[in-house]
Amino acid sequence: MEHKLFGCKVNKFYLNKRIAHLQTTKQDADDIFLVATCVVTDRAKSKWVKEILDHLHQDKRVYIAGCGSMNRGEAMDRSVFFGLYPELFPYEEKIVLLAEDPDQDPRNFSSGLKTPGQKLRTKxxxxxxxxxxxxxxxxxxxxxxxxxxxxxxxxxxxxxxxxxxxxxxxxxxxxxxxxxxxxxxxxxxxxxxxxxxxxxxxxxxxxxxxxxxxxxxxxxxxxxxxxxxxxxxxxxxxxxxxxxxxxxxxxxxxxxxxxxxxxxxxxxxxxxxxxxxxxxxxxxxxxxxxxxxxxxxxxxxxxxxxxxxxxxxxxxxxxxxxxxxxxxxxxxxxxxxxxxxxxxxxxxxxxxxxxxxFVESHYGKTMQVLIEEVKNGKSKGRTQNYIQVQIPGEYEKGSIVDVVLDEKNCIY
Missing domain, CATH: 3.80.30.20 (tm_1862 like domain)
Known part of the structure; x- marks a missing residue:
């Protein structure tokens, strides 16, 4: 199952939860594309619509989550959705509109927002x-x-x-x-x-x-x-x-x-x-x-x-x-x-x-970097105050490393 995030940290939270739910219920088939959508601007809307069309053209089934798919936390009426996004209507049989949360009434918080099986992440x-x-x-x-x-x-x-x-x-x-x-x-x-x-x-x-x-x-x-x-x-x-x-x-x-x-x-x-x-x-x-x-x-x-x-x-x-x-x-x-x-x-x-x-004022200072990405012999992460840093070496993802900042390792 492929997935992609558009939008805010709340979208990220519920995307993680939706992924865990689909995995634990054995619904994470390879032909599914799960997308968390955002409606903050017209540009934001256009981005995920294009992404969905690209995957539909690859014969994927598309599960749409986030603000684009719902009203007041519940899955939007399909006729309303396709009226708003008519370019997706020809593919309606391959599209599933999702509510915000897979486990609960959107009007309330129930216990256990963290789904069993949800993987720990650096953030x-x-x-x-x-x-x-x-x-x-x-x-x-x-x-x-x-x-x-x-x-x-x-x-x-x-x-x-x-x-x-x-x-x-x-x-x-x-x-x-x-x-x-x-x-x-x-x-x-x-x-x-x-x-x-x-x-x-x-x-x-x-x-x-x-x-x-x-x-x-x-x-x-x-x-x-x-x-x-x-x-x-x-x-x-x-x-x-x-x-x-x-x-x-x-x-x-x-x-x-x-x-x-x-x-x-x-x-x-x-x-x-x-x-x-x-x-x-x-x-x-x-x-x-x-x-x-x-x-x-x-x-x-x-x-x-x-x-x-x-x-x-x-x-x-x-x-x-x-x-x-x-x-x-x-x-x-x-x-x-x-x-x-x-x-x-x-x-x-x-x-x-x-x-x-601001970043230049930190050159020469030792900061603690939380490692978020490890790839090709390099590690990326952020300091306590959100300066993005890249250092040589493959450190454990999720670990905190002391780094002396300079103009080479600060990548903003």
Whole structure:
């Protein structure tokens, strides 16, 4: 059985689980192509549609998972799906649409999210919640994965301890809106108990490296910054920011403004921990959102430099002409495609300059690299703060190796 991932860490988690399920139930035939799909942009949709067509032309049966195949966690009605993706309709007999999870009701978390037989990986994703209630104007998530629901604390702790017992050195705490963990609704940021969860992970587990996936800033309190000062949390923090301009954040319906971003990023940079100078900040940014002026865009560019965004995930606004639409597609003052792309190019250039300076500041320092890939006499992995490194020698996959960084072994 072949498989391929498109999209986020939650997709990766459920793809791993789906693979394990198909293997343990003896459904992993050689003629199956399993694909986890993403609908974050029109470009993302087009990529997996092309991949599916390529495999259909090889006479494969295609199992479609992820956001492209479902509504609110359940497999999409087939007539709706093929209406959205008519180019796949001629092959409908070879296509299976999958729900999000092979084992459970998508509206709830049941026990045992980790399927028996699922292989340990270097990046062990621990999903703590799913869904979202925020209705950001550029996003289809709530329609695809449904509303917010929390995974119980005891299950999260048990899975982390299981990963370590099997030899894992790092877990990645992930979810769709993971910082809302503990809240009854993601729009009620004051109910979040995310920092409490992180504190309990420190108390009840001993795994050496804890990585936190992308988080929204409105849920972060002073207690969060106290907890993540513990060096078991790797010094890389990724934020779903989207813009630093208040008018654009309001149009996006993000639930926070630039003053909250300033508070969060300033406190992250000033964390009281021994590796403070090694802290890396990641961010998701959209260029050319409807109504974005050159001044709005410049505010965002200046902020990337001011706060030292070292891992920038920037992409031009997608108005979703293909398949399902988003509310922002109907907003006035749509930005021409060429301007969106040009702004995104400029933003990426700024991000690369910030990243290069950050990486160069680590030359001569000894960092711990988690080995993720071993091939042709070389080993690849990432430092605690997400610098990608390649070194000679075939080290054990999943092991942690001390490496003195230099311009030759840092491959970004």
């Amino acid at each position: 062990n994703y621990i999903i703590i919640q799913n869904g979202c209630d925020n209705y950001c104007s550029f996003c289809l998530t709530i329609f695809k994965r449904g509303g917010h629901r929390n995974r119980p604390l005891e299950e999260i702790i048990a899975e982390i301890n299981q990963v370590e017992a099997e030899g894992g050195k790092e877990v990645v705490i992930t979810g769709i809106n993971l910082a809302a963990w503990g809240a009854s609704d993601t729009r009620k940021s004051e109910e979040s108990r995310f920092s409490y969860l992180l504190e309990e992970i420190l108390k009840q587990t001993t795994i050496p490296r804890i990585r936190i996936s992308s988080i929204d800033p409105q849920y972060l309190t002073d207690h969060f910054f106290q907890v993540v000062s513990n060096p078991r949390f790797v010094p890389h923090f990724h934020f779903s920011i989207q813009s630093f301009s208040d008018p654009i954040l309001k149009a996006m319906n993000r639930g926070y403004l630039s003053d909250k971003l300033d508070e969060v990023l300033t406190k992250i940079r000033r964390l009281d921990r021994p590796d403070q100078d090694q802290i890396s900040i990641g961010a998701d940014i959209i260029s050319g959102f409807p109504g974005e002026t050159e001044q709005d865009f410049q505010i965002t560019c200046d902020a990337v430099q001011k706060y030292g965004i070292t891992k920038l995930h920037a992409f031009p606004f997608s108005d979703h002409h293909k398949a399902e639409k988003i509310p922002a597609s109907l907003l006035p003052d749509q930005i021409p495609q060429e301007i969106r792309k040009e702004r995104n190019r400029r933003l990426i250039e700024i991000g690369e300059e910030v990243r290069d300076r």
